[in-house]
Amino acid sequence: MPVIPRAAAADTRAVGDTPAGGVTGGPAVTDRGRGWVRPLVRLTGWLRTTGEAVGLAAIVLFLGKRADAFTGFPKGYDAMGHLSKVTFLAENWPHIWWNYEWYSGQPTFTGSYPPGYHVLLLAVARLGKLSFPAAMNLVTASALVLLVIGTYAAVRAAIGSRLAALCAGGLTAATPTVWSQNVVLGLYPRFTALAFAVPALACAIRFAIRGGRFAALGCCCFLAAALGTHPIVGAIGLLAVAGVVLLSPTMPIGVRFATAAGLTGVPLAMAAYFYLPLVLEKRSQSAFTDFEVPLNWRLVLWPAGHSLDALLPGTLAVTLMVGILAARLHRAPAISVSARESLGEDIIWLSSSRTVNISGRANHPELRRYLRWRRRHQLAGYPLRLAVFFALGTLPFLCYGFIGYLDRRFPYYINGLQPTDLLVYPGVCCAVVCGLAVGIAVRLTRDRIDRVRRTWRRRLTRALAGGIAAATVTAAVGAAVAVTGPLLPKQVKRNDIPAQQARLAVFPEEATGQRDFRVAGVADSVTKWINEYSDAPQDRGYDDHGVLHLDWQYWLESALVKPSFTAAERDFLLDWYAVKWIDTDSGAGPTGMYDDPSRFTLLAQDTRYAVLSSYRYTRARPIVSATRVPIVLVIGDTRHYDLFLRALSYADIGSDTLIPVQGPARIDDVSRALLAHVDTVVLYGAAVTHPKRDAALLREFVMQGGTLFADSADDRDIAKLLRTAGNPLPVRSVHNAVIRGPAWDWTGSMSGVDAAILDGFGPASYAGTNQWVVSAAISLAPWGQPVLKAQRKTVLVSGVLGAGRSVWSGLALPYHTDVFGQPAESRLLAQLLTGRPDPGKPQTAGAGGAGVRYDVVNTDHRVINVTGPANGVLVKEQRAPDWQVTLDGRPARSYLAGPGMMWIPLPDDGRPHHVVLTYRLSPVELAGYVIAGLTTAGVLILLCCPPLWRWGVRRLHQLVDLAARPAGHRKPVPVV
Template identity: 30%
Template sequence: MYPVLTASMVLSAVIAAYSFAGYVGIPAVIGLEPCSYLSILAVGLCIILAVLLNAVSRERLKVLVYAYIAATVVVGGLVSIPCVKRSTLYYPPADEMRPLLLVSDNVANLEYRIEPDTTGISLWLNYLSQVPQSQGYYCQGIPYPDWKYWKTVSIWDMKDNYGETAFVMDWHAIRWLISTKADKEKFLASDDYVLLGQVDGLTWFEYLNASKILTATNTPTLLFRGSESSYDFFLRAIALSNFNSEHIIPVRGHSEYIDDYTLEELQKFDCIFLYGYNYRDPGTAFSLLSDYVSSGGSVFFEANGSPDYNSAMLPEPFPVGDAVATSLGMEWDFTVERNSITAGIDFSKFSPPVYEGGPWAFSTTTAVRSWANYTVSTAGNPIIVSGEYGRGRVVWSGMNLVYHIIYYRNTEESKFLGRIIEWLAGHAGPEPEYEVEFINPQKRVVRVYSEAKGVLFKENYFKQWSAKAVYTDGSEQRLKVYLAGPGLMYIPIPEGSSFPMTVVLTYHKLPQERVGDVVSLVAFIGLILGGFLKFRLNLGGVIFWRKLRGTT
């Protein structure tokens, strides 16, 4: 008994100390607010109470237990109940709140989301409406918190960032906004939003360019190979000019190492974007890329953050023969080749090549290959080189373009990056014919009637999701689910597949999750059986003792 009591008291003491951490300057864990841990304190205290009550039955510590129970009742009555009442939100009956909804639950509307600006609305919204929302009331345990925070800040807190706002709304399939803010000028000033109405302090807007949650698509795809932070920088860079899922579907690769992939997997994608990349064996890696580009793929190389930022010799398919790390002054002196990459880009709007008061770090080259072009140079030094290699295309950057974009939040530079990606990956094909069926939250079906590159599913990526293609002859093929955009999902359809087909998406528990369920069930049954057996043993002992006393 005493080890259990000691462990419970230690647990309770730790939780109680964390609950008041802010008062003594102890840092708190994000998402684990100290104030909420007073309620979790009950976990340890109930164990202490149970052990002490057991001690009472043995005529020990009786006074201490009675005092503990009395203190619990007094504190709960005088402190906890008033606190609970003050923090409790009371809402009118559903029939009285329903007029607050300006969006009906018809089938077409269920393909989009609502974005409220406060969790106070999220709390009750889906009790009244079946239209999904883009956030929930609870913030503990949410996936991809940085990207969720980016969504919220971009929409509600920042001004004049219309491209970035449109980007995050597109990727989260947001069609309606509910605002409680006094300042609504951001949405009133844009033709992309329509004021639906105002009801009891809630202002409803409709975003006219909304995209659906689940679609079959012919949008080009980009496989990003690099670190997690590099991928985040990339998304934020293309967001500034709203280079969204109608233009490119960026997919996060499972590894930053080039040679961890097969040629077959690379050929699922129109373009590879290498930023913050690495390799285990350079010969294997560049041979793989050469085969990929020669067969029709395209590659973007960013020198900065790679092993090749300062290299005396670079093999094909690099469009340059070497890379020289250097600084090129603190002002631009552009020479721009006018082609489809640079057309329509105003280079005078580029932010200066300056970082923290000093010159920006570049890689340039002394050896542009014969099949490549000096696309952009500064002070006579090539910093963007492009060319066609075999059946594919290649662009090399020595200016750390992605980071320069987000460092200065430069929209014109973001447009330039989008133009490069379009030149590499191509444009979207015709929208395929398809229909979507919502079976339940763990299963979706997409019936694709005409040729499509893949299925874009704008729900949080979890590895528990699986996908398969079912063909008209009854045969099935397993499809891989990739993380796309800011933590969502994309499923490539194999090239040469026959249409019509059905893509089935299913959420399954992982083996370790199933083991956890079994362990919990076994533990629950064990507790019941253990209590029952102990009761029988105790009861049997009492009966035996009484019989013994009766015979003496």
């Protein structure tokens, strides 16, 4: 019998000799001493693990102390926004669903951050009797420690090496971009969610290798916490957990997919209170920002002296080396036919997972090479797959920052996701890869050392290799700490600085404690701190999170800071957003437009940091008012309504002149009950699906005294009404024509149109072509009268029909007004809508006056009592579907008016009316909370009932086995 070399004999061990995940047990324990040795070994292991965790926490606390990260006022640009939100929750609990303080009203959570972080902060402050800044510091320190220990646990679960786990945890603690999330950027919810996601990943890895109830349920709970804290980090966590489970070597492929679905589906169900409305109601308001902020590759290569938004360069090099090693181990070495025949068996295919008895037959060189590859693959297979998985996970985030360089046609980034802010995810992934690389190297080296024949040489080599590995890891972590430690105090963003005190000094104290007017600011940095100190409602908040009407919000923010806006347009927006006080900062933009004493009064000014000023707007109108002005219903899509609204702004045709109300996009959806409350109907972008029915409805409205305005130049469906007999339009047929500009050459009968308006008309030119396409009337209704002609083409016709008026325009008047911004065109539009040469400025009853009394019971409940004659109540707060209205005890409805506000029609009978506004969660939101509660209860039941868990695991394997059988051989499997 041939003698097998020791190395070859070592290679003949079966695949099952070592656990698939590579996690080996402790020292062998005989049956004689098992009673007391095993608990002692386990206790020793727990003590070592605890000591290592304490050491990693000490690194975090050491670096945090150097940067003063966990003491004093919270650091980072966004700290004030999060403090303001938790202050709102504390002051208004449990009525917290509607945030009246930010962005003229918005849902507190839906479309914004999930409630996880802010509710956690509130709970820590209440239970620990801490101030909110102190609670935020405590949560931040805990999140950093949890993230570092979670990274340690993930690598330890994957490779079983304490040294590798310490390497990953230490590098995570010393990565600059990890700290920048808190002490520079202030992205506290995002970072806290990451701190929850990494332990979820550790639990998923442990479950993929060893299984276990606690690992699976721990993964679900941590991942649900991440999803409930930040949606983007939660989504990244879902992908990571699914990936590590699908790479598992111990489960059949069907069980892997089922397990991945369970470990991702259960956390989603536990967080259904946020994600069900997000998916079904689509209330998220993420936007693209129209400028480029590319990633600075120098920061990626070396952070010292530049910024904390950076990676450690050594981790990228190790990640690249791991990729090369993976490429070498990916494909098995080729084995010739002669080598296969030397086994004496008909073995056609060999793999790393196939166990073949080859004792005494492994002398062929190719076969020995294959066995060495199989052993390396067996020792490092799953950890190496994980390392490659996490290395590939860094690429999307790194590539995202270079999109602006690669394709100049796409110079955008997603709002709130600046490239440098996302380096924390590659930072954590690279730390994990480095830890896995150390573990793989240690495992392969130990395997070779174990083949040394002499015991003393084997022990000496093992000690020497262990010392070198420990010294290398210590040097790497120490170097990382040496880079990040001195950088932290230099780059930390402090909020308790003179600039903050200066902003407090100029804030108008009269704005506190009232609900009738809002504070405006020229930038979020100027106002997002307000609600930490005051309950005054404002037109801004925290970085546009959850804004219901983002385009109109941007319109307002631009008007507050850009001198190119006219005073009339700015007044229009200040009116609709109920602004009475304006805080300015010379560092955020020009402020000269507020030096007009006829419109603004300077209240306070501070020049310590910049020119910080506070103004009172003298023409302010309240949030709630009883209306006695014409109501204009605009039937058309949102784009045309937006053009119409902006066209009114250039002459400040505000809420005291007329109230534009957005109607449905189709005339079919307009009810007679709604028409009974409006004075004018505008057809602009309206869809006509049943011309006869629509024509009859509009004719009835005009005959009863209403005014109809239709512009067919930008609405092709108007032609359907013109072809319908009995339509209420003053023209019978029209055709497209071109005005050769820039002069209009107004001629013909111009009755009712002031010559000054025509003189102030914008040019007849589209995009500099000196041409403007109009719709010209060919024939008129018997009762129609031409009002305006341009180059002998009739473009404006009016007429009296019954008790009302009908006006037709072929000018595309709202669009032309919005393009050129001429106040004269805006005034002409108002004249056509109201029927008066000078619409005037009728007054409305203000909040607290004789006409209306406005009581705020809580943030979700308002009471309005109208005592004088009024045709409606205008509430300048953002309209949301969840607002419920009752009028005199009966259900009523609100309509979108102006830039997203609410208008509630009233019977104009002169009697007092009682209006109640209540914000209630939608059925979808309630269903989300029910699903989350039931799923959480199910998780707790599984946690407390091991037999139920074991039954579920058995049933899952049986179902997967059944599904894998051929269709003809499937039979029900009894479950015991």
